[in-house]
Amino acid sequence: MSESDKPTSGDDDWGGSEETPWQQQPPPPPQQPQQPHQPPQYGQQPPQYGQQPPYGGPPTHQPGTPMPNYLVHSILATLLCCPPTGIVGIVFASQVNGKLATGDLAGAKKASDQAKLWTIISVAAGFLGWIVYLALYASASGV
Amino acid sequence: MKRSLVRPSLVRAVIGSAAVALPLATVWLVDPNVEGHYPTCPIRSVVGVDCPGCGSLRAMHDLAHGDLLGAFDHNAMLMLFLPLLGLELARWVARRPSSALMRWRYAPMTALVVLSAWMLARNLPMFPLDVLGSGVGDWA
Numbered sequence: 519m520s521e522s523d524k525p526t527s528g529d530d531d532w533g534g535s536e537e538t539p540w541q542q543q544p545p546p547p548p549q550q551p552q553q554p555h556q557p558p559q560y561g562q563q564p565p566q567y568g569q570q571p572p573y574g575g576p577p578t579h580q581p582g583t584p585m586p587n588y589l590v591h592s593i594l595a596t597l598l599c600c601p602p603t604g605i606v607g608i609v610f611a612s613q614v615n616g617k618l619a620t621g622d623l624a625g626a627k628k629a630s631d632q633a634k635l636w637t638i639i640s641v642a643a644g645f646l647g648w649i650v651y652l653a654l655y656a657s658a659s660g661v
Numbered sequence: 662m663k664r665s666l667v668r669p670s671l672v673r674a675v676i677g678s679a680a681v682a683l684p685l686a687t688v689w690l691v692d693p694n695v696e697g698h699y700p701t702c703p704i705r706s707v708v709g710v711d712c713p714g715c716g717s718l719r720a721m722h723d724l725a726h727g728d729l730l731g732a733f734d735h736n737a738m739l740m741l742f743l744p745l746l747g748l749e750l751a752r753w754v755a756r757r758p759s760s761a762l763m764r765w766r767y768a769p770m771t772a773l774v775v776l777s778a779w780m781l782a783r784n785l786p787m788f789p790l791d792v793l794g795s796g797v798g799d800w801a
Binding site for chain 2: 587589590592593594596597598599601602605608609611612614615616619647648650651655
């Protein structure tokens with residue numbers, strides 16, 4: 519389900535340090551142009567200007583380059599839907615981490631895109647399975 | 662984009678709650694133990710072995726009815742992963758990054774090994790392992 523929210527979620531799906539994700543911005547008037555990657559958080563905390571989040575925390579990622587590995591999606595696909603496609607997704611998730619660790623950003627991006635693709639394939643396979651099943655059920659029961 | 666006019670976290674809270682509540686409500690109402698209510702896992706019906714996810718529908722049904730032991734009987738690995746996945750969902754709703762465990766470099770590799778071993782183990786017909794299969798009444 520995070521697919522639908524990609525533009526705003528891109529930068530918190532990968533590892534930053536624990537205290538960073540709260541993107542603090544004052545509630546702007548609706549007409550004010552928004553930076554697409556900084557959604558406003560209304561009435562949560564007072565704005566704090568000039569506080570750059572200390573990104574680039576624990577693992578080995580480059581700051582500012584969202585590199586989701588879709589591991590959660592792939593595990594969900596494996597356990598709830600489609601193990602063949604889910605396992606492929608986990609393999610690519612592993613490649614994302616491995617290539618990030620060796621500094622191969624381009625390779626990591628490729629693996630990340632592949633992991634995303636296989637997440638989409640899993641969802642599509644799930645829906646397709648249901649459509650086929652319902653079609654067979656309908657034709658069998660003569661609806 | 663209209664997105665900027667909406668509270669992102671509220672949207673996520675709604676999506677997150679729906680993602681938990683709708684499937685649970687569905688399996689609570691429609692019993693997956695009854696033949697024909699849901700499609701059988703293609704792997705199980707074609708190859709005849711339990712895939713890593715086999716029994717997860719019945720496990721979720723058990724969970725929805727508060728039968729934790731039955732849930733573990735049907736798919737123990739799903740039960741082990743659920744807290745982890747639930748935590749990830751909660752963190753996603755709260756716009757926090759993944760937990761340290763999921764950001765661990767070898768997390769995908771570990772998941773791969775664990776899930777593969779899980780599929781192998783639950784299909785072996787020896788006593789300590791055969792209870793891991795998705796069949797009913799292996800345990801309780």
